[in-house]
Amino acid sequence: EDIPLLLHHFVKEANSKLNKRIEGASEHAVKKLIDYNWPGNVRELENTITNMCINTPGTVIRSSSIPDYGLEDEGPGGSVDCLDRFISNYLEENETDEGLLFPAVELVERKMIEQLSEKYDGNKTRISSALGISRVTLAKKMNHMGL
Missing domain, CATH: 1.10.10 (Arc Repressor Mutant, subunit A)
Known part of the structure; x- marks a missing residue:
């Protein structure tokens, strides 16, 4: 997959632009990026990674910084699903x-x-x-x- 290489490249660029020191992403975050079917172009991936860098308080991008494309927190069980993701991310971090x-x-x-x-x-x-x-x-x- 090209995702890990592009992730590394875009994180490096974002570090320079945003004056941050992000070293990379957690294994769970990388898997989440790989699992997403990127229908857009590379610019969409770049924008997503830049936003992840902005939302990352530390030096490692966690899965909680990645938007859940196509997953709505509405309807029956939506709040529970959202809470489930919060707890999973909290325990991971x-x-x-x-x-x-x-x-x-x-x-x-x-x-x-x-x-x-x-x-x-x-x-x-x-x-x-x-x-x-x-x-x-x-x-x-x-x-x-x-x-």
Whole structure:
């Protein structure tokens, strides 16, 4: 397959353009790119890899940075499928097998608070009500998270 060679080339280009230091991609990420039937041209692959580099916080592209082309998170089971992918990617990205639950729960809490904060224009009463927690608990969580 040409995908691993093109991946290496486009990551190198993206590193230069974006001033990043991405070393490559995880085995799972490479497999996901290979498994996708690229109907477009090489430019589509290049754009995808550049976007993956932008969305990669560390030095290794993980499968979570790759868009799920053709997979919609709508319809019955869509949210569960999305959560399934999140958990799989989270476990892949964390090299330890100890203490995984609390950071994952905190990540989900943070994202929910951020999105609800945007939805309700920062109205803590509505955010806490949507979460089913008190305003005091919400304030403590936001303070702990630096929000």
